[in-house]
Amino acid sequence: xxxxxxxxxxxxxxxxxxxxxxxxxxxxxxxxxxxxxxxxxxxxxxxxxxxxxxxxxxxxxxxxxxxxxxxxxxxxxxxxxxxxxxxxxxxxxxxxxxxxxxxxxxxxxxxxxxxxxxxxxxxxxxxxxxxxxxxxxxxxxxxxxx
Numbered sequence: 001x002x003x004x005x006x007x008x009x010x011x012x013x014x015x016x017x018x019x020x021x022x023x024x025x026x027x028x029x030x031x032x033x034x035x036x037x038x039x040x041x042x043x044x045x046x047x048x049x050x051x052x053x054x055x056x057x058x059x060x061x062x063x064x065x066x067x068x069x070x071x072x073x074x075x076x077x078x079x080x081x082x083x084x085x086x087x088x089x090x091x092x093x094x095x096x097x098x099x100x101x102x103x104x105x106x107x108x109x110x111x112x113x114x115x116x117x118x119x120x121x122x123x124x125x126x127x128x129x130x131x132x133x134x135x136x137x138x139x140x141x142x143x144x145x146x
């Protein structure tokens with residue numbers, strides 16, 4: 001992994017429950033399934049991924065900072081519900097000089113009104129949402145080109 005540029009893939013609260021949590025919205029793939037697909041695609045793209053998940057906001061902030069300090073190529077983040085609440089993630093993204101791509105399996109704009117505002121998206125380089133697992137794959141393709 002050290003010989004390939006690294007892209008951090010960070011996942012927020014409840015994403016550890018993928019595969020069983022509301023599959024009609026989030027699909028049937030588990031986070032491990034997504035990681036496997038990303039690892040395969042990363043190999044094709046000549047990059048490596050560092051995939052992590054936490055239900056704790058501070059861990060995500062720490063990992064964004066770690067990505068920048070360690071020289072990661074980019075960060076892909078699915079912040080889960082923190083998308084709509086976390087000024088801390090917004091500020092962490094604004095505080096680093098590497099590209100951050102926001103990802104969502106579903107399209108928050110097609111869901112409840114409280115999901116329509118993204119503090120993370122306001123700070124990120126871009127957002128990809130609504131394409132299920134393909135959202136992650138599209139984000140990885142974009143991140144590999146930075």
